[in-house]
Amino acid sequence: MATAVAEASVGAGLRASLTRNRRWALIASYASLIVFVIFFLFPPYYMLITSLKTNKEIAELSTNPWIIEKGITFQHYFSLLMDTGFPIYFRNTIIVTICVVAITMVVSILAAYALSRLKFWGAGVLATGVFLTYLVPDSLLFIPLFEIVGALGLLDTYWVLVLVYPTLTVPFCTWIMIGYFSSIPKELDEAALIDGANHMQMLIKVFVPVALPGIIAAMIFAFTVSWASFLYPLAYIFTEDQMVLTVGTVTTLIKGDVFHWGGLMAGALLAAAPPVIIYAFLMDYYIAGLTSGATKG
Amino acid sequence: MATTIAIDASGDGTLTQRSAFWLFMRRKSTIGVLMVLPLLAIIAGLVAYPAGYSMFLSTLNKAETKFVGFANYLFLFKRETFWMVVQQSIIFALVAVVGKAFIGFVAAHAVNTIPTKGQRKWRGMMLIPWVIPPALSTLGWWWLFEPTYSAINWVLAEIGVDAIPWLSDTFWARFSVILVNIWIGAPFFLIMYLAALKSIPEELYEAAAIDGANAWQRLYHITLPMMRNIIAITVLFSIIVTFANFDIVRVLTQGGPRDSTHLFATYAFRVGIESNDIPLGASVSLFMFPVLAVLAFLILRNVRKRAMEL
Numbered sequence: 001m002a003t004a005v006a007e008a009s010v011g012a013g014l015r016a017s018l019t020r021n022r023r024w025a026l027i028a029s030y031a032s033l034i035v036f037v038i039f040f041l042f043p044p045y046y047m048l049i050t051s052l053k054t055n056k057e058i059a060e061l062s063t064n065p066w067i068i069e070k071g072i073t074f075q076h077y078f079s080l081l082m083d084t085g086f087p088i089y090f091r092n093t094i095i096v097t098i099c100v101v102a103i104t105m106v107v108s109i110l111a112a113y114a115l116s117r118l119k120f121w122g123a124g125v126l127a128t129g130v131f132l133t134y135l136v137p138d139s140l141l142f143i144p145l146f147e148i149v150g151a152l153g154l155l156d157t158y159w160v161l162v163l164v165y166p167t168l169t170v171p172f173c174t175w176i177m178i179g180y181f182s183s184i185p186k187e188l189d190e191a192a193l194i195d196g197a198n199h200m201q202m203l204i205k206v207f208v209p210v211a212l213p214g215i216i217a218a219m220i221f222a223f224t225v226s227w228a229s230f231l232y233p234l235a236y237i238f239t240e241d242q243m244v245l246t247v248g249t250v251t252t253l254i255k256g257d258v259f260h261w262g263g264l265m266a267g268a269l270l271a272a273a274p275p276v277i278i279y280a281f282l283m284d285y286y287i288a289g290l291t292s293g294a295t296k297g
Numbered sequence: 298m299a300t301t302i303a304i305d306a307s308g309d310g311t312l313t314q315r316s317a318f319w320l321f322m323r324r325k326s327t328i329g330v331l332m333v334l335p336l337l338a339i340i341a342g343l344v345a346y347p348a349g350y351s352m353f354l355s356t357l358n359k360a361e362t363k364f365v366g367f368a369n370y371l372f373l374f375k376r377e378t379f380w381m382v383v384q385q386s387i388i389f390a391l392v393a394v395v396g397k398a399f400i401g402f403v404a405a406h407a408v409n410t411i412p413t414k415g416q417r418k419w420r421g422m423m424l425i426p427w428v429i430p431p432a433l434s435t436l437g438w439w440w441l442f443e444p445t446y447s448a449i450n451w452v453l454a455e456i457g458v459d460a461i462p463w464l465s466d467t468f469w470a471r472f473s474v475i476l477v478n479i480w481i482g483a484p485f486f487l488i489m490y491l492a493a494l495k496s497i498p499e500e501l502y503e504a505a506a507i508d509g510a511n512a513w514q515r516l517y518h519i520t521l522p523m524m525r526n527i528i529a530i531t532v533l534f535s536i537i538v539t540f541a542n543f544d545i546v547r548v549l550t551q552g553g554p555r556d557s558t559h560l561f562a563t564y565a566f567r568v569g570i571e572s573n574d575i576p577l578g579a580s581v582s583l584f585m586f587p588v589l590a591v592l593a594f595l596i597l598r599n600v601r602k603r604a605m606e607l
Contacts, residue, residue, distance in 0.1 A: 043437045110332040119325070230547070231562070231566075272429040
């Protein structure tokens with residue numbers, strides 16, 4: 001009797017201390033999350049604020065820079081779209097990105113199917129090679145590639161980017177797709193083979209639909225890389241009408257000694273909008289694709 | 298179509314040369330090789346060949362007319378700037394990766410602690426720096442650091458701290474490029490760690506709670522060992538990306554003040570593209586190769602070990 005009471009009170013005490021711990025953990029978590037969110041979001045917030053201020057207010061030194069005191073203006077956005085090469089950069093970026101995503105998906109889906117299903121001599125070595133290629137950064141290759149694309153006569157056109165971006169996108173996309181294709185049960189292709197499907201039909205009618213989440217993740221990756229790349233276009237493109245958003249914004253919107261901060265921030269935000277919007281809707285697919293490789297091995 | 302021809306021919310019992318060709322084309326291994334050909338072309342033509350060509354380029358003189366052996370490398374060894382680049386690249390990569398790993402770890406823990414309902418929203422907000430193209434978000438930081446108008450210095454002035462020369466003083470310029478790198482890269486660690494945290498079975502923590510383990514003991518004896526592999530892979534991968542970084546330094550400081558923030562990538566760009574000395578630029582960027590090779594080897598070993606455990 002006495003022991004039962006003692007045990008009950010010990011249990012209650014443990015539970016109480018657990019709830020107390022839990023409450024403290026929650027408070028600490030929310031507090032640190034607020035600090036982190038401020039740290040992560042104040043630069044984009046300040047960019048937005050600047051892009052909506054009048055030039056006069058930006059030049060003002062006495063006012064609080066973190067708020068708009070003298071009225072919102074869209075003048076920077078208008079002049080960006082009317083008076084600068086920004087729309088051209090946007091168009092060029094869209095063309096390059098669509099081509100790169102298309103090339104990347106065709107190449108990496110074909111290769112991933114072959115590497116995960118059709119065992120052939122050297123397939124294992126090649127899979128490792130794909131992973132290693134993914135680890136090669138653009139800053140190691142941009143100088144020899146400068147000579148190579150120069151010899152091909154592709155310098156100073158945005159088509160050079162369609163040629164070189166796949167080196168950054170294809171290896172990782174192939175790697176993601178190998179993971180997704182390997183998780184498809186073998187029985188599924190046996191059934192399809194018995195029904196008389198050849199490999200191409202099987203890939204398009206069975207593998208692609210089943211691995212669609214992986215394909216979306218790979219497409220987002222290819223999109224992000226070709227939208228955000230900076231080194232290759234900076235090294236290979238010099239004429240304004242061939243520039244893409246990153247380089248065009250960073251190099252041409254800065255004019256002389258007088259910085260047009262409002263216009264510059266408006267340009268940076270507009271150029272960053274497409275990837276941000278895509279992530280807002282498809283973030284879960286992308287994170288699943290990104291982390292599956294790591295957590296599954 | 299290939300299928301029908303081959304089957305018809307073999308149905309006759311007489312294999313013509315044509316159908317033998319189609320039979321060969323139907324073999325699994327042939328189809329496999331054909332399907333990886335585009336990938337092979339990209340890896341061989343645009344990665345392996347340039348890498349080898351880079352080594353050849355680095356042995357030429359500036360005009361690329363004469364073989365000079367190791368003269369470019371020896372020239373770099375004698376330059377003080379080059380040794381500064383080596384030093385700064387190492388400091389930059391190590392400090393930034395430690396910062397990113399720490400912030401990512403704390404943030405992932407915080408997100409994992411709060412109720413599941415709100416996790417997506419917090420995670421989404423913290424991912425924004427990682428989603429914006431780095432060259433563009435660095436422009437925003439550049440404006441925040443601007444000497445006359447710096448909005449950060451305005452806040453410092455409000456709380457009575459002197460203005461900081463963010464980009465014009467060697468120490469602060471190095472600090473600034475690392476800070477921006479942490480800001481951009483920490484969310485990646487957050488995602489990886491969060492996925493790892495979610496894959497740890499809840500029973501382990503329940504068992505530990507019953508045994509009376511406190512928060513530090515749970516962290517040290519359950520969370521860290523369970524996450525060891527992911528932490529290793531993420532950190533190694535991040536060292537590669539950070540070590541080879543170009544965008545941030547290029548936009549924020551262009552390597553200044555007095556070349557003190559140059560990394561291998563930005564210095565190679567300055568020498569190779571801007572000063573037109575392609576061979577010397579190739580030599581600079583090739584110095585990254587041994588470091589990257591070692592890291593790649595370690596990652597590969599970890600990935601394999603991980604795969605073996607499963």
